[in-house]
Amino acid sequence: MTHARDNFVAWLRNAHAMEEQAATLLAAQVKRIETYPDLKARLSQHLEETRVHAELLKDLLDKSSGSASPIRTAAARLSAATQGITGMLTHDEVVKDLTSGYAFEHLEIGTYRVLIAAADELGDDEARLVFERILGEEEKMAQWFGDHLDGLTRIFLMRDERDLLAKR
């Protein structure tokens, strides 16, 4: 199972970079949101969860003797920072946060489902349990976005119509 192990470690490394990227992006969003307290609270909760995810993956990587590539992590942080800046330049920043957040959670869900299958093939129960725990939190966050897209979009439109601070 050498190839399976190599694939597993590569996917794990990518997942770690993905979580680092998510943490940078969430931190930037939480800092900027002013008029959507429920969204701000939910995103800061998920920021804390995301930081734990990154640590859990780092521990698994250290055990797999394939530590996270610093270059990749730095690249992911930079790309997240750029995304954050791009969002700030739009008048509908909060709506962009919602759609990109919804998409990002589904990318994470797919990533963890792949990792769960790989860990299962390798008989790595410890890793599988970690991925299952993280998957549950990503699914809850995706569900929250799904449940709130409609309402938050309407609040944005209403505030924008009245020239109130709507974008963030």
Ligand SMILES: [Fe+2]
């Ligand atoms: Fe997430």
